[in-house]
Amino acid sequence: MTFDQDLLTQLRDARHGVVFTGAGVSAESGIxxxxxxxxxxxxxxxxxxxxxxxxxxxxxxxxxxxxxxxxxxxxxSSPNPGHIAIAELAKRLPQLTLVTQNVDDLHERAGSRDVLHLHGxxxxxxxxxxxxxxxxxxxxxxxxxxxxxxxxxxxxxxxxxxxxxxVWFGESLPVAALETAFAAAADCDLLLSVGTSGVVYPAAQVPEIALHNGATVVHVNPDPQALGGTDEWLLAGAAGEILPALLQAAFQD
Structure with a gap:
């Protein structure tokens, strides 16, 4: 699997990365x-x-x-290579904020810390x-x-x-987690949107805020959809395949 060198450079040089995950990541673990x-x-x-x-x-x-x-x-169920790659990415960047719409604990079991659960x-x-x-x-x-x-x-x-x-229908998302996620999206210089179609609001505002504030946004999904920005990358495929390969290509030890 090959990736554009510009994308790899942006990932290596990222000051603050945000990873925004949805149901597709957990589905690869059989959820x-x-x-x-x-x-x-x-x-x-x-x-x-x-x-x-x-x-x-x-x-x-x-x-x-x-x-x-x-x-x-x-x-x-167990964390899959996508979960594990996200936890590994946190070790490679100066700062990483993980925001998830998922209600399981697979990110934590993969080694991620301080996960923001927008949907509880x-x-x-x-x-x-x-x-x-x-x-x-x-x-x-x-x-x-x-x-x-x-x-x-x-x-x-x-x-x-x-x-x-x-969080059930008709209920508000946790205010502290949502505000922290929005602030991270506004501050980051690179955001990975993984396993989500980006149609559930207000959580779907996270990648939109990042793009609006000049961040590079990378969509990883079997059928990725762009938001219409000038600095977006579409990586079609499963997170468990793409993310480990992307990290290996960007951070060759």
């Missing part, structure tokens, strides 16, 4: 996506039955069971009443039956039902 019509986790349900505060209030056993099934699927995390639930964090017991490393109903645990502080720690 089912929300919007895959054939195998997505929503194939048997209307998304609005599962991913809103109202759905949880109406049927907490169904919603909690569904998200526990997703969490257990993550626990049975399956691994950090909280009380639906008082918002106190709740520590989950280790889940068996087997997948739960899809759609299995499970009673959510109760908050140790107020007794309220514990909810998944993800």
């Amino acid at each position: 089912a996506t929300f919007r895959d019509a054939l195998s997505g986790l929503w194939s048997r349900f209307d998304p609005m039955q599962l991913a809103t505060p109202e759905a949880f209030a109406a049927d907490p056993e169904l919603v909690w069971g569904w998200y526990e099934s997703r969490r257990r699927q993550v626990l049975c 995390s399956l691994h950090y639930p909280r009380c639906s009443r008082c918002a106190a964090p709740f520590e989950l017991a280790p889940a068996p490393r087997v997948e739960a039956t899809e759609g299995r109903r499970l009673a959510p645990p109760r908050c140790l502080q107020c007794g309220g039902a514990v909810r998944p720690g993800i």
